[in-house]
Amino acid sequence: MKNSLLWKLFFIIAVGTVVFFWLIDLVASHTEESMSYIDQDYRAELQAYAKEAERILYKEGESALSKWVKEIEEKENTWIAISRPKIQNLADTQLSDAYLSTFGLGRSLEWKIHLYFVHNPTMEIRFEDGITHFLIQLPQRMRPGANLFIIDLLLQIALPFLILCLITYILYRYMMKPLKKLEKATRRFSEGDFNVRASEVLTQRKDELTRLSSTFDHMADRISTLIIDQRQLLADLSHELRTPLTRLNIAVDCVEQDLDSQDALERLRYESSNMQGLIDDALTLAWFNTESPKLALEKLDITTLLQVIVDDAQYEFPHHIITLLQPDHVIVINSAHQALSAALENIIRNGLFHTPEGKTLTIELKQENHNLLIDIKDQGCGVPSEYLEDIFKPFFRIKQSNHNNDRSVSSKKSGYGLGLALAMRQITALGGSIHSENIDNNPVTGLLVSIHLPYDPV
Ligand SMILES: Nc1ncnc2c1ncn2[C@@H]1O[C@H](COP(=O)(O)OP(=O)(O)O)[C@@H](O)[C@H]1O
Numbered sequence: 001m002k003n004s005l006l007w008k009l010f011f012i013i014a015v016g017t018v019v020f021f022w023l024i025d026l027v028a029s030h031t032e033e034s035m036s037y038i039d040q041d042y043r044a045e046l047q048a049y050a051k052e053a054e055r056i057l058y059k060e061g062e063s064a065l066s067k068w069v070k071e072i073e074e075k076e077n078t079w080i081a082i083s084r085p086k087i088q089n090l091a092d093t094q095l096s097d098a099y100l101s102t103f104g105l106g107r108s109l110e111w112k113i114h115l116y117f118v119h120n121p122t123m124e125i126r127f128e129d130g131i132t133h134f135l136i137q138l139p140q141r142m143r144p145g146a147n148l149f150i151i152d153l154l155l156q157i158a159l160p161f162l163i164l165c166l167i168t169y170i171l172y173r174y175m176m177k178p179l180k181k182l183e184k185a186t187r188r189f190s191e192g193d194f195n196v197r198a199s200e201v202l203t204q205r206k207d208e209l210t211r212l213s214s215t216f217d218h219m220a221d222r223i224s225t226l227i228i229d230q231r232q233l234l235a236d237l238s239h240e241l242r243t244p245l246t247r248l249n250i251a252v253d254c255v256e257q258d259l260d261s262q263d264a265l266e267r268l269r270y271e272s273s274n275m276q277g278l279i280d281d282a283l284t285l286a287w288f289n290t291e292s293p294k295l296a297l298e299k300l301d302i303t304t305l306l307q308v309i310v311d312d313a314q315y316e317f318p319h320h321i322i323t324l325l326q327p328d329h330v331i332v333i334n335s336a337h338q339a340l341s342a343a344l345e346n347i348i349r350n351g352l353f354h355t356p357e358g359k360t361l362t363i364e365l366k367q368e369n370h371n372l373l374i375d376i377k378d379q380g381c382g383v384p385s386e387y388l389e390d391i392f393k394p395f396f397r398i399k400q401s402n403h404n405n406d407r408s409v410s411s412k413k414s415g416y417g418l419g420l421a422l423a424m425r426q427i428t429a430l431g432g433s434i435h436s437e438n439i440d441n442n443p444v445t446g447l448l449v450s451i452h453l454p455y456d457p458v
């Protein structure tokens, strides 16, 4: 899979080019070879000349032969000779009979003709007597390879050009087809079709372009989630703002008409600070969603942090028992004070809010190898199991009437459902995780929220 496009291109270009040149060379030499022999009809004509010369020599004599030769020479614009070579052996040496039987003054009609020679070769046909040689310089019209120039042009330029055009086109299609599909998917995505994914259209491939498509899909996943979340956040926020705004308007009316002004002013103050909190939380949430921020990390003692939060909470919920179990010191170097304390405060307040007065909320800090575990157990009503994950979604609240009938739970107002959503993002930004479960499932005896944080002992 890794670099497979490289290997495919290597195969097509390097191996393909070598095979391509080898094939062109093979075809060229084969074509040239097949063009290098005298045509069968011309061979027959030359044979016929030799036969005729032989007949004239024996039937009509040399002067008739000389006349005939002159005619043919003129007709074919060449020269002809009828010769009987006399070989003089020196120093009492002899030529072998085998050599003499094949010895010739010219080329045999069956032999290959070299196409690039300037002068036409001399062809030889032997008379029946075996010693008379009929020699003729090959007439121009019989010379093979007449189309050599055109064939060379075709084989060396036109054919390679066409084949290279074809290979380029195939390569182009091979590379461009998936890119075009990707471009189409990108266009559809930019037009608002957030469901489009590139891996659906590039199913057959397994190479670098598949990696590109999965990167696109990853981006599409992230952007579509982001846009959908932001839309939802905006819709929820405007919905949530409606009620306090109506109450604000009523309060303003009361002030204008001088009805219960003091009470109305109190209400105005309360609603506007409530709205301020809601908008702050919603903006922080939007910031976490879009930026996926890495928080500025700092060194802190978590035990001190927890003690401060517990003291504040105890002050706010004086009739609850809060038990804090923790070692003397747990110093972390890679945490963020603000995010961690905001998350812990939210979870602890939730626990206290859902726990009846007089009951206990237990916070336990444990250290396990490279993890810190913070368990926050309350003695409230827990969360219906189907909602255990939903409570971390923005604006998710469980209706109080179905959820908790116990009148002794805190009379403080519940929030807008942003607390746990923010806590989860804050803990995630610190590299940790958070999850919730009901304690002793049936009957539920409270909710346990567990936070895992990475921990490098100092
Ligand atoms: N300790 C808990 N016990 C029971 N229910 C809880 C607890 N903590 C959270 N919940 C439920 O989860 C919902 C979401 O919590 P949260 O995000 O903090 O929103 P909020 O506190 O603003 O309502 C709450 O509305 C509540 O129904």
Ligand SMILES: [Mg+2]
Binding pocket: 346, 349, 350, 415, 419, 420
């Ligand atoms: Mg809350």
